[in-house]
Amino acid sequence: MPKHEERDRMDDEVLTQSVLQIRCFPDPVLKKPAEPVECFDAELLDFVERMRATMRMSDGVGLAAPQVGESRRIAIVEYDGRSFVLINPRLLEQRDEQTGEEGCLSFPGIYAEVRRPAWVRVEARDERGELHIHEVEGFLARAFLHEMDHLDGKLFIEYLSPLKRGMIRNKMRKRAAAPR
Numbered sequence: 001m002p003k004h005e006e007r008d009r010m011d012d013e014v015l016t017q018s019v020l021q022i023r024c025f026p027d028p029v030l031k032k033p034a035e036p037v038e039c040f041d042a043e044l045l046d047f048v049e050r051m052r053a054t055m056r057m058s059d060g061v062g063l064a065a066p067q068v069g070e071s072r073r074i075a076i077v078e079y080d081g082r083s084f085v086l087i088n089p090r091l092l093e094q095r096d097e098q099t100g101e102e103g104c105l106s107f108p109g110i111y112a113e114v115r116r117p118a119w120v121r122v123e124a125r126d127e128r129g130e131l132h133i134h135e136v137e138g139f140l141a142r143a144f145l146h147e148m149d150h151l152d153g154k155l156f157i158e159y160l161s162p163l164k165r166g167m168i169r170n171k172m173r174k175r176a177a178a179p180r
């Protein structure tokens with residue numbers, strides 16, 4: 001998910017080198033359910049670091065591995081000074097509802113109102129394999145659910161009306177077909 005407010009871009013050269021390419025709709029990898037992570041090794045640590053660099057360069061608050069072409073159950077969320085790594089996440093409990101504007105780094109510049117639970121309890125491993133229980137609310141709950149959906153090949157436009165969803169799909173397909 002992108003963030004709305006401006007932030008300083010990090011133009012560090014090392015960061016630029018480790019940045020991954022973000023896949024945009026209709027890239028088929030976005031529709032594919034991701035595979036659980038079984039091996040918590042140095043490669044995973046490095047990959048999560050590169051995801052973080054990619055998300056920060058894109059002014060994002062969340063990024064899921066399928067969005068960088070890797071069908072693995074890994075997502076990261078950073079918002080309001082808090083940072084989360086969600087590996088093999090599982091939704092344990094949800095409460096209440098919220099409606100708010102949502103975007104996605106795989107749909108640049110497109111925002112829509114989406115209704116989601118207002119509070120969630122999520123179990124997930126971090127990049128070292130440690131199990132955590134996260135209880136988050138408001139925008140963080142929205143970001144968690146948005147990124148966790150990506151791991152099931154589900155996109156935020158699926159919560160919209162067929163008309164709105166169709167308009168966004170057409171726009172994205174035209175963009176993908178346009179010469180660069």
Ligand SMILES: [Zn+2]
Nearest residue numbers: 001104105106
């Ligand atoms: Zn997204």
